Amino acid sequence: MEKTWNNKAWFLVLPVLVLVAFSAVIPLMTVVNYSVQDTFGNNVFFWAGTEWFEELLSSDRFWQAMVRNLVFSFIILAIEIPLGIFIALNMPKKGWGVPVCLVLMALPLLIPWNVVGTIWQVFGRGDIGLLGYSLRSLGFDYNYVNDPYDAWVTVILMDVWHWTSLVVLLCYAGLVSIPDAYYQAAKIDGASRWAIFRYIQLPKMNRVLLIAVLLRFMDSFMIYTEPFVVTGGGPGNSTTFLSIDLVKIAIGQFDLGPAAAMSIVYFLIVLLMSWVFYTVMTNYDSGQ
Amino acid sequence: MARIDCNHIRHAYGPHPKSDKDYALKEVHHAFEDGGAYALLGPSGCGKTTLLNIISGLLHPSHGELLFDGRDVTNLSTQERNIAQVFQFPVIYDTMTVYDNLAFPLRNRGVPETDVDRKVRETLEMTGLADMARRKARGLTADQKQKISLGRGLVRSDVNAILFDEPLTVIDPHMKWVLRSQLKQLHRRFGFTMVYVTHDQTEALTFAENVVVMYEGEIVQIGSPAELFERPKHTFVGYFIGSPGMNVMPVAVEGRNARLGSQTIELPGAPKAGTAGAIELGIRPEYVRLGRDGMAVKISKVEDVGRHKVVRASLEGREIAAVIGEDGTVPAEPKVRFDPARINIYADSWRVEMGA
Numbered sequence: 001m002e003k004t005w006n007n008k009a010w011f012l013v014l015p016v017l018v019l020v021a022f023s024a025v026i027p028l029m030t031v032v033n034y035s036v037q038d039t040f041g042n043n044v045f046f047w048a049g050t051e052w053f054e055e056l057l058s059s060d061r062f063w064q065a066m067v068r069n070l071v072f073s074f075i076i077l078a079i080e081i082p083l084g085i086f087i088a089l090n091m092p093k094k095g096w097g098v099p100v101c102l103v104l105m106a107l108p109l110l111i112p113w114n115v116v117g118t119i120w121q122v123f124g125r126g127d128i129g130l131l132g133y134s135l136r137s138l139g140f141d142y143n144y145v146n147d148p149y150d151a152w153v154t155v156i157l158m159d160v161w162h163w164t165s166l167v168v169l170l171c172y173a174g175l176v177s178i179p180d181a182y183y184q185a186a187k188i189d190g191a192s193r194w195a196i197f198r199y200i201q202l203p204k205m206n207r208v209l210l211i212a213v214l215l216r217f218m219d220s221f222m223i224y225t226e227p228f229v230v231t232g233g234g235p236g237n238s239t240t241f242l243s244i245d246l247v248k249i250a251i252g253q254f255d256l257g258p259a260a261a262m263s264i265v266y267f268l269i270v271l272l273m274s275w276v277f278y279t280v281m282t283n284y285d286s287g288q
Numbered sequence: 289m290a291r292i293d294c295n296h297i298r299h300a301y302g303p304h305p306k307s308d309k310d311y312a313l314k315e316v317h318h319a320f321e322d323g324g325a326y327a328l329l330g331p332s333g334c335g336k337t338t339l340l341n342i343i344s345g346l347l348h349p350s351h352g353e354l355l356f357d358g359r360d361v362t363n364l365s366t367q368e369r370n371i372a373q374v375f376q377f378p379v380i381y382d383t384m385t386v387y388d389n390l391a392f393p394l395r396n397r398g399v400p401e402t403d404v405d406r407k408v409r410e411t412l413e414m415t416g417l418a419d420m421a422r423r424k425a426r427g428l429t430a431d432q433k434q435k436i437s438l439g440r441g442l443v444r445s446d447v448n449a450i451l452f453d454e455p456l457t458v459i460d461p462h463m464k465w466v467l468r469s470q471l472k473q474l475h476r477r478f479g480f481t482m483v484y485v486t487h488d489q490t491e492a493l494t495f496a497e498n499v500v501v502m503y504e505g506e507i508v509q510i511g512s513p514a515e516l517f518e519r520p521k522h523t524f525v526g527y528f529i530g531s532p533g534m535n536v537m538p539v540a541v542e543g544r545n546a547r548l549g550s551q552t553i554e555l556p557g558a559p560k561a562g563t564a565g566a567i568e569l570g571i572r573p574e575y576v577r578l579g580r581d582g583m584a585v586k587i588s589k590v591e592d593v594g595r596h597k598v599v600r601a602s603l604e605g606r607e608i609a610a611v612i613g614e615d616g617t618v619p620a621e622p623k624v625r626f627d628p629a630r631i632n633i634y635a636d637s638w639r640v641e642m643g644a
Contacts, residue, residue: 181375181377181379182379184341184346184366184373184375184379185373185375185379185437185440187345187346187365187366187367188344188346188366188371188372188373188393188441189392189393189396189440190367190393190396190397191392191396192396195392195396199381199383199384199392200381203381203382203383
């Protein structure tokens with residue numbers, strides 16, 4: 001077929017291009033601008049080239065934050081995904097229990113991040129917090145302010161409390177879309193509970209699970225507010241994740257150049273991960 | 289393989305059925321003989337699938353009990369009943385290969401792998417899926433998927449019965465015919481008790497030795513295809529089976545004669561019907577003779593349906609149909625006669641026997 005070339009069509013794309021330019025491209029360009037220059041304020045800039053990038057990639061501080069963040073994401077995925085599936089499988093499929101469960105599940109998702117942080121900050125305190133006080137009364141030496149291990153446990157518990165429901169809701173949506181005939185056929189075929197899960201429920205949840213993993217990975221990899229409110233990145237640097245570190249550099253130390261370089265590397269990592277997930281998902285869809 | 293007894297089975301989907309209307313199955317009391325091939329025939333919503341699901345244990349009947357070879361299985365699970373069932377729409381395990389799909393019911397029951405392999409290969413051969421055994425079941429066409437479902441129903445040889453719930457709906461006409469004959473062959477070879485639900489009379493009449501006609505939650509007639517055709521026990525069976533359906537007209541019976549408007553029709557005997565209730569006369573279009581003598585009719589339409597023609601006419605103001613041969617012609621002053629031996633008389637829609 002002969003293709004029709006009509007450049008007027010570009011005008012139709014223009015509004016979107018303008019929107020995207022203002023919301024994403026232009027702010028990003030200012031970051032690029034900072035990342036290759038040095039400034040001491042007063043709007044005076046010096047060309048720095050790739051200096052900030054080289055410094056960043058050879059800094060232990062950056063890689064430590066990166067490892068901490070990856071470990072954090074891995075742990076919360078390892079807890080939230082199986083736990084979410086388990087809860088979704090055990091939620092009622094009909095009757096009055098459905099709306100009750102759905103509302104209960106949606107509640108943590110509706111609470112603003114910094115409020116979640118505050119809740120847990122108070123909850124975990126040894127003097128007045130229910131969790132901290134109870135643990136201490138039971139004889140545990142729990143103190144998230146001084147003990148890195150306790151700080152990690154608190155941050156992970158908080159994330160699991162906050163976000164497992166997202167996985168539950170996604171899995172539940174996948175589960176209720178399975179027609180009854182599948183369960184009937186499984187009964188006829190004598191499938192065990194495990195076989196039903198493995199060959200009917202899991203394959204049907206596959207796509208929503210990929211979305212859940214993607215969302216939870218991205219969110220946890222960019223987590224800032226809650227740990228900032230609870231631990232402020234401490235004790236020491238033990239809960240300083242990438243974004244907390246980034247804010248420390250940019251606003252705490254006012255090193256705009258290194259912070260900009262770090263932003264770009266951070267952005268590229270997130271982009272790369274998204275691309276990997278996207279590729280996996282589309283390949284899965286085409287049945288390969 | 290087993291004989292299946294349905295003892296006064298009633299089923300309502302709602303929790304508190306009040307009247308007969310709340311019952312999807314009003315009362316079914318019937319035995320499916322061991323090794324019989326049955327078709328459950330009826331319009332949509334008449335309770336066929338409900339009855340099937342009660343037999344397989346997917347539903348627990350509200351009342352009544354179910355026996356397999358005399359053993360009460362009403363409270364047994366589907367798995368304990370050892371039944372195979374094929375559903376209307378394909379159900380496949382799409383992460384498995386075609387081969388593994390067929391092996392699934394066997395492996396779940398711990399059948400040794402050598403037997404699994406033998407049975408699966410046989411079934412693959414029978415359903416024509418042999419060349420795609422190693423393919424993933426996802427991405428196959430609807431009728432290939434349905435063949436997998438069918439294959440899973442046939443792969444076990446020790447089942448008490450195989451139940452089919454309109455299994456050929458999504459299969460194209462040619463393949464339908466092939467699969468149906470394979471099912472019949474299979475039945476002859478292994479003697480499974482088979483129950484086949486359908487709303488397609490051709491399918492029912494070609495598949496089964498015994499056709500069970502259901503209507504509004506009840507069994508109205510059980511019989512061979514010929515019996516259903518010649519002596520429909522209920523006017524519904526007359527309408528539902530045959531194409532076009534039976535002509536049914538209200539008459540008044542006087543001894544061995546039936547009066548239809550100004551016409552008198554001679555009956556083969558005196559019907560044993562009480563005077564109460566609506567009396568109707570039923571005659572198949574195949575037995576309405578169109579000629580130069582008999583009752584005068586007005587022809588409204590002649591439909592050529594291929595091997596024969598269907599004549600639509602009006603007799604005493606009532607629509608009737610007659611079937612004439614491919615080369616049959618309609619006379620100038622058409623009249624009809626009813627073949628007396630083929631006349632059935634109905635009281636309140638149920639057939640009554642003829643006396644002497």
